Amino acid sequence: SQTIHQWPATLVQPVGSPLSLECTVEGTSNPNLYWYRQAAGRGLQLLFYSVGIGQISSEVPQNLSASRPQDRQFILSSKKLLLSDSGFYLCAWSFRPNTEAFFGQGTRLTVV
Amino acid sequence: GDSVTQMEGPVTLSEEAFLTINCTYTATGYPSLFWYVQYPGEGLQLLLKATKADDKGSNKGFEATYRKETTSFHLEKGSVQVSDSAVYFCALSDRSGSARQLTFGSGTQLTVLP
Numbered sequence: 001s002q003t004i005h006q007w008p009a010t011l012v013q014p015v016g017s018p019l020s021l022e023c024t025v026e027g028t029s030n031p032n033l034y035w036y037r038q039a040a041g042r043g044l045q046l047l048f049y050s051v052g053i054g055q056i057s058s059e060v061p062q063n064l065s066a067s068r069p070q071d072r073q074f075i076l077s078s079k080k081l082l083l084s085d086s087g088f089y090l091c092a093w094s095f096r097p098n099t100e101a102f103f104g105q106g107t108r109l110t111v112v
Numbered sequence: 113g114d115s116v117t118q119m120e121g122p123v124t125l126s127e128e129a130f131l132t133i134n135c136t137y138t139a140t141g142y143p144s145l146f147w148y149v150q151y152p153g154e155g156l157q158l159l160l161k162a163t164k165a166d167d168k169g170s171n172k173g174f175e176a177t178y179r180k181e182t183t184s185f186h187l188e189k190g191s192v193q194v195s196d197s198a199v200y201f202c203a204l205s206d207r208s209g210s211a212r213q214l215t216f217g218s219g220t221q222l223t224v225l226p
Binding site for chain 1: 144146153154156157161201205213216
């Protein structure tokens with residue numbers, strides 16, 4: 001069966017510091033991978049998606065970037081965090097584009 | 113473009129009450145429909161799905177029927193429990209479109225009181 005791991009679960013970082021969140025998927029190959037942000041409230045905002053190694057699509061211009069160095073690894077980064085980057089970040093994967101997605105447990109990021 | 117509209121929350125019910133969370137959609141093709149649940153501090157979990165008209169998805173006592181004529185996928189449960197307190201998201205995937213990801217509703221907060 002497939003599993004998704006996302007870490008860390010919580011993170012408190014000062015403004016201006018770098019960020020690296022990691023997500024890995026096990027039990028499948030060539031998954032579609034996604035990074036979402038969920039700000040206060042409940043809505044989901046798609047930040048990045050990837051259909052293959054090195055292929056990243058950005059949905060929203062922002063202070064963040066994503067990379068996919070390996071087939072089942074997806075990394076969310078920032079060189080300098082802003083207060084507005086605080087939120088709940090969710091990694092997800094799917095077998096194919098535009099099909100049901102499976103989510104990780106999320107990372108609660110607080111920028112102080 | 114595709115969109116999903118959910119009833120505004122929060123919804124507060126007493127234990128054993130009947131639950132309905134409304135969801136309607138617009139899509140250019142023939143979407144698959146999903147309900148996700150998010151418990152406090154956790155990621156989203158797929159609760160149920162339906163892939164074609166008149167399909168009924170069900171799981172953990174929850175049900176939703178794909179109604180093409182009314183473009184709806186309402187979530188129901190006959191008797192809610194305190195443990196059902198969570199945020200519920202309706203979503204669709206438009207298989208005939210070019211979208212690369214699901215379209216989500218804004219979520220509905222459910223609180224069940226003992």
